Amino acid sequence: MMRLFQWLFPHPVLTLLLAVVWIILQNGFSAGMAVFALILGTIIVRITAAFWPERPGGFRVGKMISYALLVIWDILVANVQVAWIVLSVPNVKLKPAWISIPLELRTPEAITLLAGTITLTPGTVSADLSQSGHYLLVHVLHTDDPDAERDLIKTRYEARLKEIFV
Amino acid sequence: MTYEIVALYAVTFCLVVGSIFTLVGAIGLLKFNDGMTRLHAPTKVGTVGVGALLLASIIYNGVFGEGAVQELLIMGFLFVTAPISAHFIAKVNMHRGTCDTPPELPEDEQWATFDLPASDQELTKPLLSES
Numbered sequence: 001m002m003r004l005f006q007w008l009f010p011h012p013v014l015t016l017l018l019a020v021v022w023i024i025l026q027n028g029f030s031a032g033m034a035v036f037a038l039i040l041g042t043i044i045v046r047i048t049a050a051f052w053p054e055r056p057g058g059f060r061v062g063k064m065i066s067y068a069l070l071v072i073w074d075i076l077v078a079n080v081q082v083a084w085i086v087l088s089v090p091n092v093k094l095k096p097a098w099i100s101i102p103l104e105l106r107t108p109e110a111i112t113l114l115a116g117t118i119t120l121t122p123g124t125v126s127a128d129l130s131q132s133g134h135y136l137l138v139h140v141l142h143t144d145d146p147d148a149e150r151d152l153i154k155t156r157y158e159a160r161l162k163e164i165f166v
Numbered sequence: 167m168t169y170e171i172v173a174l175y176a177v178t179f180c181l182v183v184g185s186i187f188t189l190v191g192a193i194g195l196l197k198f199n200d201g202m203t204r205l206h207a208p209t210k211v212g213t214v215g216v217g218a219l220l221l222a223s224i225i226y227n228g229v230f231g232e233g234a235v236q237e238l239l240i241m242g243f244l245f246v247t248a249p250i251s252a253h254f255i256a257k258v259n260m261h262r263g264t265c266d267t268p269p270e271l272p273e274d275e276q277w278a279t280f281d282l283p284a285s286d287q288e289l290t291k292p293l294l295s296e297s
Contacts, residue, residue: 021239024235024236024238024239025236025239027232027234027235027236075213075214076214079187079210079213079214082194082206082210083186083187083190083210086190086193086194086197086207087190087193091197091198091199094198094203096200096202096203096265096266098266098268098269099269100268100269100271115249115253116245116246116249119209119248119249119252119253120209120212120213120245120248120249122206122209122210122213123206125202125205125206125209125252125256126249126253126256127202127253127256127257127259127260127268128253128256128257128260128268128277128278128279129277129278130271130275130276130277130278131275131276131277131278131281132275133278134275135271135275137268137269137277139202139205139206139256139265141203141206
């Protein structure tokens with residue numbers, strides 16, 4: 001019984017996620033739709049199961065929500081700052097810089113999330129990882145002090161992600 | 167009745183904010199003169215610009231229409247895909263040499279994008295000589 005369940009739902013969370021996405025896409029709700037969404041979620045996940053050999057590790061949901069709120073707030077603040085840079089700083093005075101961040105995170109999900117966060121917050125774009133995945137290359141639009149920027153990312157985002165993915 | 171007026175103001179506010187940020191993103195795309203700094207402009211439009219416009223749509227449909235939540239999906243997909251395309255554009259810039267050279271790494275490590283098998287290194291050469 002357990003093995004049948006494992007075979008039918010290799011990734012239960014993915015099945016649920018697909019079902020929810022399908023229901024949101026329909027923009028309405030009925031029981032038949034929920035059943036169809038679950039059927040779709042089961043079939044799609046079953047067919048593509050070969051592409052997802054490993055199940056991603058868990059994370060702390062509560063801390064993830066507060067992290068998401070923090071990132072959204074930072075995006076809003078940084079947007080205004082960058083809009084101001086775009087409109088007020090002439091090209092000659094612009095000081096773009098590369099910074100390399102030594103990573104303490106090791107799980108792929110956490111590094112992906114950190115890189116995504118850095119790109120979504122305006123003013124910084126993550127560009128590359130080192131071969132071993134221990135350094136992250138980030139491009140900063142305008143900064144007087146690249147080291148301070150690096151420390152900010154490390155303390156503000158990486159430290160929190162380390163607590164989310166344990 | 168009054169809450170419809172409030173909603174109307176909220177929709178207008180969101181539309182104006184979204185338009186302003188989209189405009190600033192477009193200005194930035196035109197103004198900057200190097201591939202990497204240009205990349206910073208679209209990441210802005212993708213977050214607050216589109217986010218505010220979609221929020222306006224959600225509020226409008228919620229108050230005056232049937233209610234729509236598909237906008238949340240648009241925002242979700244956008245937030246997931248925008249960093250990936252930005253990542254690719256940044257790597258192309260690094261290969262074409264249209265930006266400053268990235269910093270060196272300690273312990274003879276290399277940035278992953280330059281770690282190519284010999285057969286693939288030929289592929290990047292025309293790009294480098296072209297620029």
